[in-house]
Amino acid sequence: MESWSNLAMVTSWVIYLLAMCAHAVEWASARSAAPAAEPVLVAAGSGRAAPEPEHGASEPARSPSEPVRVDLFGRIGLALTFIGLLTHLIGVVLRGVAADRFPWGNMYEFTTTTLLLAAATHLLLATRFGMRWLGLPVTLLLTVGQGLAVTVFYVAVAPLVPALHSVWFIVHIIAAAIAGAAFNLGAIASILYLVRDRAERRGRVGGYVDKLPSARALDVFAHRIHAFAFPLWTFTIAAGAVWADYAWGRFWGWDPKETWSLITWVVYAAYLHARATAGWKGRRAAWLAVLGVATFWFNFVGINLLVTGLHSYAGI
């Protein structure tokens, strides 16, 4: 069972890689098309409202052949991501079956679950809401993350240590995984915002950047994701504190993991405040979102590998 799970995980990694290549070709083709004028976006936006958005001609008419190729590779990318998601899901489920518990007991399992949620959210946004421009950055994230998971983080299936035998194991970790997936998507949106904003200010909006929504829309989208993730992260920390009180006899002990989750929380709190502060709106706020996801990743990878603390399980 475990080896089937591993096979499925590695397969999903390869498929995500192919999906990323397809999206890369999609954007490379879009780049070779002549930069379009600004108002095209509105048309693209309304095009996405078509009943079948994945088939909807979201490409504004340019030269006759280019949009077809762009759209074709975009659809291939989405289809591959979907297949990758299925094998990924099989991998996570089989891992749980093999371990006879929820598969969230170590770094490998947490990464694969979080990426699964990110991939599923991306596909939902892309097909239901026409946000296909997320394809390239999200598949890049999935490829890198899943690659790290199967090569560096991998550990064999094992039961849990007594400290993890708790209902809070499910509550705390699933909240962290959902919040983590959202933080990653939010950071992608913020990075795209920075790219788009820069292009708009320079008046050079072409290629991939042209297919992104306006900087303002990206900013709003990033804010919505973070507005979803931040309360959930607050809850994750609170649930962790409750669990720590049961398992370790104290609710907060400045364990490195606890400290860094608080740092992440503070950075995102700063992000939300920045959006309401003159001079901090927009670009600086977006950089804060990027900083936030960096602290999240550091907490997850750096703290697990560099520092020993109470959150060190299974040797990794």
Place this chain on the structure above:
Amino acid sequence: MEWLRWFWTQLTSMRTALILLFILALAAIPGSFVPQRPVNPIRVSDFIADNPGLGEWYERLGLFDVYGSPWFAAVYLLLYASLVGCIVPRIAVYARAVRTPPPHTPARLDRLPAHAEGVTTASEPDALAAAEQWLRARRFRTRREEGAVAAERGYLREFGNIVFHLSFVLLLGGLAWNTLASYRGEVIVVEGQAFSNNLTQYDDFRAGAAFNPTQLRPFTIFVDAFTASFETGPVQRGAAREFRADVRTADPGAEPQASTIEVNHPLRVDGTNVHLIGHGYAPVITITDPQGNVATSGPVVFLPQDGNFSSLGVVKAPDARPEYLALEGWFLPTAVVDEQGPHSVFPDALVPELFLTVWAGPPREETSAPESVYSINKDDLAQMTTAEGAPVAFRLAPGQIVDLPDGSTVEFSDWQRWVKLQVSSEPGLWLAAVSILLAIAGLGLSLYVRPRRLWVRVADADGTTRVVAGGLDRTDTAQGLGDDVVALARAAGVAELAETPAVTDTGAELFGKQGVG
């Protein structure tokens, strides 16, 4: 006075709050890399021993106790001052806003971000009444004006914002109360022995300034058995799999009640929590002096030094005659002797052995001076040697007896496990928990409630009744303003819109939905 006002204005500005949040995040970082005294004092002393120069500077800067240091406290107290200074005036503003009807209808509704207009067949009062009814059904608060209706919704957003911020004040209060009134004690209990909740019984005890020893509930815990199991398979070999203490608890004069304590299942007695936070081994050792008298006998607590429970301990026999005797050495649950010397290779007691050396000296006068049970005061003791002059060192398996050169014997009859229990009472924690829940609820309201203002004006002109509706979002992330404005115009009886209203609606662009119905 002027500079004080300036200082206060600066402190309570959003920009300052932002910078303080930054500093708080930065200030929290060193504590995750430098060992912290409250978390692990041994690692701190190791660090100072390894880096004496750096250690001294770290000590001066308070880096060994970042989260208790004055500068860390300064950051979060400033943040709290900024928070209070920012939010209290907003409470007053909010209280006024809640009691104030929606703002008057602007003169030019067509200048708002969204507007729609058209002609209705209804009379002016009917159109206004219909519009007002529509608004009220959508939970707008309305104000009827001369020929117009003003409406606003989303008052809960600011309410949630205030609740979120105030709950942090409540959280600080709860934590402060808890720090003052709580206590936490640790005690090691060998299987088969008991612990009474009494100050004298604790190995380690910490309490807040407001703690009173009468807070200790007078219960007794009998530790009947402790079960530990470890992974024996190839993956994660030696990892803990189960810890369970079977105990009985009793109030004074009452019958003991059987229960268990596990890692995630602390025992709750009389509002006091009893956690299982550690375990180890206690070899049962009997020392018989040369006269044949038993000088000491019973389980002796050895303290684990590594993950495989290589445990260090001492056995003292102050009653041994003619000489005071003391043993020092290792208990190894799964003993192996290789180039590293004797050590344990598995945490469970698969091949338990004792490795001991012996110290002897003149009998000591009994004093009441406290003495560690985990180390020997070797001032007037000498290591016992064999006739050849080599130090006496021996290795024992359970059931074995060794004869010492002076005629005394040491018997390692058996081993038992001990558990470390943490007894704690945290009376203020519920308040902290409630404030976190309030914070999350308030945060939800402040992030998801989207205040909106709508107006509709109806005017008779040249025998027709014209309707103009307009709207304004008070957040930059709302969507559907255009929909609302058009629907409001239609509610006032407009069958055909004069023009398709232009609306800045990012939702339309993002989600492929036109803002206009």
